[in-house]
Amino acid sequence: MSAVRLRGARIGYGDVAVVQGVDLTVADGEAVAVLGSNGSGKTTLARGLLGLATVLGGEVEVLGAPVGRPRERGRIGYVPQRHTVSGAVPATVREVVGVGRLARLGPFGRLRPADRAAVQDAVAAVGLADRLGDPVASLSGGQQRRVLVARALAAEPELLVMDEPTAGVDAASQDALAAVLADVSATGTTLLVVTHETAALAGVLTRAVVVDHGRIAYDGPLAGAAADAGAGGHHHPEGTGLPPSRGYRQDQPRVTTDGGR
Numbered sequence: 001m002s003a004v005r006l007r008g009a010r011i012g013y014g015d016v017a018v019v020q021g022v023d024l025t026v027a028d029g030e031a032v033a034v035l036g037s038n039g040s041g042k043t044t045l046a047r048g049l050l051g052l053a054t055v056l057g058g059e060v061e062v063l064g065a066p067v068g069r070p071r072e073r074g075r076i077g078y079v080p081q082r083h084t085v086s087g088a089v090p091a092t093v094r095e096v097v098g099v100g101r102l103a104r105l106g107p108f109g110r111l112r113p114a115d116r117a118a119v120q121d122a123v124a125a126v127g128l129a130d131r132l133g134d135p136v137a138s139l140s141g142g143q144q145r146r147v148l149v150a151r152a153l154a155a156e157p158e159l160l161v162m163d164e165p166t167a168g169v170d171a172a173s174q175d176a177l178a179a180v181l182a183d184v185s186a187t188g189t190t191l192l193v194v195t196h197e198t199a200a201l202a203g204v205l206t207r208a209v210v211v212d213h214g215r216i217a218y219d220g221p222l223a224g225a226a227a228d229a230g231a232g233g234h235h236h237p238e239g240t241g242l243p244p245s246r247g248y249r250q251d252q253p254r255v256t257t258d259g260g261r
């Protein structure tokens with residue numbers, strides 16, 4: 001079974017397709033980077049897999065079923081793009097991550113000791129074990145980002161879709177996150193990671209898909225894409241001889257740590 005299978009997929013909002021003509025098959029256990037410049041459609045592609053953007057045409061299958069089927073619930077982990085948890089919710093780290101575990105149990109589930117252990121493990125995995133009881137709002141942006149990663153990990157998903165998990169996360173935390181993802185990948189979880197910074201995750205992600213104007217412009221080894229588009233630039237088959245363009249985000253403060261690595 002393929003974890004992800006798109007055929008002629010058109011995905012967008014309302015009746016406007018942002019992503020179109022996309023054929024993409026991701027096998028179980030693969031670790032794939034989704035690269036591309038700002039606004040190219042990476043997030044829309046990822047959201048399409050979650051049923052959060054509209055499939056306007058073609059086929060989008062996730063874990064063997066058309067997207068949006070209830071049986072997928074809990075089998076797919078998602079770290080959304082916005083890097084902070086809403087400050088309006090006075091929840092603790094334990095509570096937010098616990099929600100990830102609830103998704104696995106279903107709407108009437110209760111967290112059992114094994115579930116609480118999974119929550120603690122996930123929080124420890126992202127290096128926040130000492131903040132379990134703290135309000136999420138008291139954490140830094142990068143730490144909140146890691147809480148969202150832990151929330152996804154707690155569900156022990158078969159497919160983990162992450163949208164810029166390293167954005168706004170400092171170098172040490174990026175390395176820790178890479179180690180966590182390596183572990184998760186080693187257990188057979190399929191990873192699909194939208195990112196502008198491949199350096200931190202280069203040891204984990206092996207394949208890259210470069211999205212350009214809503215279409216796939218490159219699909220192959222990460223090393224081949226990273227040389228040109230790894231930092232969010234367009235893929236130029238002939239190469240330009242210029243350094244890759246930097247992705248620039250207006251909506252997310254971020255710490256760029258991959259320079260020189």
Ligand SMILES: Nc1ncnc2c1ncn2[C@@H]1O[C@H](COP(=O)(O)OP(=O)(O)OP(=O)(O)O)[C@@H](O)[C@H]1O
Nearest residue numbers: 013018036037038039040041042043044045081211
């Ligand atoms: N909710 C929405 N409704 C309508 N259009 C949207 C919505 N979200 C994104 N778009 C449009 O889809 C296009 C692609 O956006 P998307 O967020 O998928 O790109 P991206 O590659 O993830 O960019 P970035 O790297 O900046 O996050 C943009 O033109 C954007 O304006």
